[in-house]
Amino acid sequence: MKETIIELLGQALDSLKADGTIPSDASPQIKVDPTKDKTHGDYASNLAMMLSKAAGMKPRDLAEKLIAALPASEAVSKVEIAGPGFLNFFADTGAVADIVRRVFSEGEQFGHSEFGRGEKVQVEFVSANPTGPLHVGHGRGAAVGDVLCRLLSATGHDVTREFYYNDAGAQIDNLALSTQARTKGLGPDDASWPENGYRGDYISELAASYMAGDTVEADGKQVTGAADTDDLDAIRVFAVAYLRHEQDLDLKAFGVEFDVYFLESSLYSEGKVEETVKRLVDNGYTYEDDGALWLRTTDFGDDKDRVMRKRDGGYTYFLPDVAYHFDKWQRGFTQVINEQGADHHSTVTRVRAGLQALKADIPKGWPDYVLHQMVTVMRSGKEVKLSKRAGSYVTLRDLIEEVGRDATRYFLAARRADSQLTFDIDLARSQSNDNPVYYIQYAHARVHSVLRKADREDKSFDETLAMAQLTLLTSDQEKAVMNRMAQFPDVVSHAARVREPQQVAQYLQDLSSDFHTCYNAVKVMVEDNATRNARLALGLATAQVIRNGLALLGVSAPEEM
RNA sequence: GCGCCUAUAGCUCAACCGGAUAGAGCAACGGCCUUCUAAGCCGUAGGUUGCAGGUUCGAGUCCUGCUGGGCGUACCA
Numbered sequence: 001m002k003e004t005i006i007e008l009l010g011q012a013l014d015s016l017k018a019d020g021t022i023p024s025d026a027s028p029q030i031k032v033d034p035t036k037d038k039t040h041g042d043y044a045s046n047l048a049m050m051l052s053k054a055a056g057m058k059p060r061d062l063a064e065k066l067i068a069a070l071p072a073s074e075a076v077s078k079v080e081i082a083g084p085g086f087l088n089f090f091a092d093t094g095a096v097a098d099i100v101r102r103v104f105s106e107g108e109q110f111g112h113s114e115f116g117r118g119e120k121v122q123v124e125f126v127s128a129n130p131t132g133p134l135h136v137g138h139g140r141g142a143a144v145g146d147v148l149c150r151l152l153s154a155t156g157h158d159v160t161r162e163f164y165y166n167d168a169g170a171q172i173d174n175l176a177l178s179t180q181a182r183t184k185g186l187g188p189d190d191a192s193w194p195e196n197g198y199r200g201d202y203i204s205e206l207a208a209s210y211m212a213g214d215t216v217e218a219d220g221k222q223v224t225g226a227a228d229t230d231d232l233d234a235i236r237v238f239a240v241a242y243l244r245h246e247q248d249l250d251l252k253a254f255g256v257e258f259d260v261y262f263l264e265s266s267l268y269s270e271g272k273v274e275e276t277v278k279r280l281v282d283n284g285y286t287y288e289d290d291g292a293l294w295l296r297t298t299d300f301g302d303d304k305d306r307v308m309r310k311r312d313g314g315y316t317y318f319l320p321d322v323a324y325h326f327d328k329w330q331r332g333f334t335q336v337i338n339e340q341g342a343d344h345h346s347t348v349t350r351v352r353a354g355l356q357a358l359k360a361d362i363p364k365g366w367p368d369y370v371l372h373q374m375v376t377v378m379r380s381g382k383e384v385k386l387s388k389r390a391g392s393y394v395t396l397r398d399l400i401e402e403v404g405r406d407a408t409r410y411f412l413a414a415r416r417a418d419s420q421l422t423f424d425i426d427l428a429r430s431q432s433n434d435n436p437v438y439y440i441q442y443a444h445a446r447v448h449s450v451l452r453k454a455d456r457e458d459k460s461f462d463e464t465l466a467m468a469q470l471t472l473l474t475s476d477q478e479k480a481v482m483n484r485m486a487q488f489p490d491v492v493s494h495a496a497r498v499r500e501p502q503q504v505a506q507y508l509q510d511l512s513s514d515f516h517t518c519y520n521a522v523k524v525m526v527e528d529n530a531t532r533n534a535r536l537a538l539g540l541a542t543a544q545v546i547r548n549g550l551a552l553l554g555v556s557a558p559e560e561m
Numbered sequence: 562g563c564g565c566c567u568a569u570a571g572c573u574c575a576a577c578c579g580g581a582u583a584g585a586g587c588a589a590c591g592g593c594c595u596u597c598u599a600a601g602c603c604g605u606a607g608g609u610u611g612c613a614g615g616u617u618c619g620a621g622u623c624c625u626g627c628u629g630g631g632c633g634u635a636c637c638a
Contacts, residue, residue: 031580033577033580034577035581036576036581036582036583036584037581037582040581044580044581046579046580046581046619049580049618049619052618053618058618059618082581083580083581084580084581084618084619085618086580086581129638166638169637169638170637170638171637171638290636291636292636293636294636303563303564303634304634306636307635307636308636309636310636311636312636314636315636316635316636316637316638317637317638318638321638341632342565342566342631342632342633343632343633344632344633344638345564345565345566345632345633346564346565346632346633346634347638348565349564349565371565371566371632373566373567373631373632374631374632414574415573415574416574416575418566418567419566419567419568419574420566420567420630420631420632422573424573427573427587430600435600436585436586438600439586439600439601441600442598442600442601443601445598445600446597446598446601449597449598450597450598451597452597453597454597487577490577491577494577494578495577497578498577498578502574502575503575503577506574506575506576506577506585507577509575509585509586510575510584510585513585513586516601516602517601517602517603519597519601519602520593520601520602520603521602521603523596523597524597525596525597560598561598561600
């Protein structure tokens with residue numbers, strides 16, 4: 001429908017150019033949007049206002065000329081000029097109902113598009129270091145990143161999901177020492193407990209597993225606990241594998257999968273770090289000072305230069321970060337999106353600066369970042385800060401166990417990433433109209449409930465009949481649902497383009513609301529065969545769109561609740 | 562101090578890369594279950610979009626300044 005109107009306006013534009021009303025070099029992007037207010041018709045365009053200056057005419061006068069030049073179309077029943085110069089299009093009932101036919105024929109593919117065809121995109125998300133269970137913040141990253149991946153896949157991109165973790169640095173040494181202390185029966189309150197050691201109970205479990213000689217599998221490798229309290233290397237390797245395995249279980253419970261787990265240590269073992277250093281030095285952006293090797297990131301917009309190699313000879317985290325992203329670039333990703341917590345935002349300028357200094361023709365704004373703000377968890381109106389197991393934070397697993405996967409995913413993905421999120425456990429658990437997840441799922445279940453009733457009464461859905469009778473869907477409520485369904489493909493491609501998963505959630509709430517209104521106003525199971533089947537078709541199409549939308553969020557669409 | 566993010570109804574949040582009268586839910590009040598699931602619907606009330614300027618036909622949206630909040634500002638990650 002929208003495409004039809006754009007097409008019609010394009011033709012009108014051409015004929016006005018031909019007769020000299022509009023300069024022939026004017027080539028505005030024709031914008032047609034669904035209206036918010038139905039007295040404004042179904043679609044509106046601001047074209048006359050956009051062109052008024054170029055044409056040297058008042059918008060309303062130009063609008064009249066546009067309408068006069070508009071080819072006739074069966075899809076449009078009326079066009080009006082309104083307000084400062086909007087063109088309001090009223091869609092013909094049959095044209096509106098075409099959307100039902102389209103949803104039926106496209107099924108699961110409805111809403112998908114091809115605009116990203118051929119684009120190789122990588123999304124790096126979660127990237128938690130293996131020093132503990134995943135917490136709520138990681139959960140937000142997992143939800144946002146996962147939905148982004150689904151959106152990009154749905155819009156035709158070739159998506160790689162990647163998880164990067166540090167398996168070697170100082171934090172891992174700390175982990176190994178903490179585990180070792182536990183194997184010796186020490187606790188955080190003992191005098192010889194390592195400074196800044198990890199204090200959570202999970203370290204005890206890990207130590208016990210190591211001492212029991214358990215075998216854990218992570219990233220395709222099996223590691224068996226050596227049960228030797230003095231072998232720090234064995235403890236380190238086991239601890240990393242054990243916690244990576246734990247995180248895998250967290251992710252699995254959340255329904256998130258990755259294609260690639262990238263180890264920071266591989267950057268060293270494969271010489272990528274050295275190669276990066278050499279390149280930066282050769283390019284002349286480095287200098288030695290105070291025993292350390294610095295990179296002149298200020299040449300690329302950073303506010304101070306950064307240390308690459310410390311006085312003690314070790315590298316700062318910054319350098320492997322640059323090496324890692326260089327590796328991403330070399331793997332051919334034209335787009336890379338890094339989803340991470342906003343508390344790491346200071347790395348953005350730095351990594352981009354480092355990449356520019358490589359002189360490898362990497363675009364200035366590459367890679368892209370989606371940063372999510374802090375999550376606080378509330379229960380009974382009070383902030384929840386502690387998990388018994390992890391000590392200082394709320395784990396993702398706790399949350400999933402308590403409120404369920406669907407609600408957890410929905411709540412973490414339904415807000416803009418760049419605003420702080422309050423996760424209200426009571427709300428997420430409530431099985432009531434307070435809870436948007438159930439509100440949407442309920443709309444889906446209701447359709448299937450009607451369908452079951454139709455089957456029970458020997459009035460099963462007849463698709464052929466229904467498709468021939470769609471013009472019977474004439475009520476305001478039915479039209480509202482159809483107009484809303486027609487927006488879905490735009491919502492998906494826009495959400496993918498601007499990297500905003502919450503737009504899908506918002507849309508589903510709107511569609512569900514339209515459906516519930518319709519459900520209460522228009523009875524489906526009427527005697528008249530044609531009407532009943534047309535309405536069943538509308539319900540089924542709605543359910544399909546809800547299912548497609550929920551699939552993008554990774555949330556289930558139950559047929560019964 | 563500097564950098565990034567943010568400020569919308571009492572509360573939690575939307576608003577389709579500038580569009581018409583800024584929308585939902587919760588909380589408040591009033592209605593709707595002998596009819597397809599009331600996890601629902603309908604209605605009432607609630608706003609100077611933090612403040613002040615600017616850009617333009619038009620600004621919650623873009624720009625500048627100010628104020629409040631979050632995060633960051635390591636030879637930690």
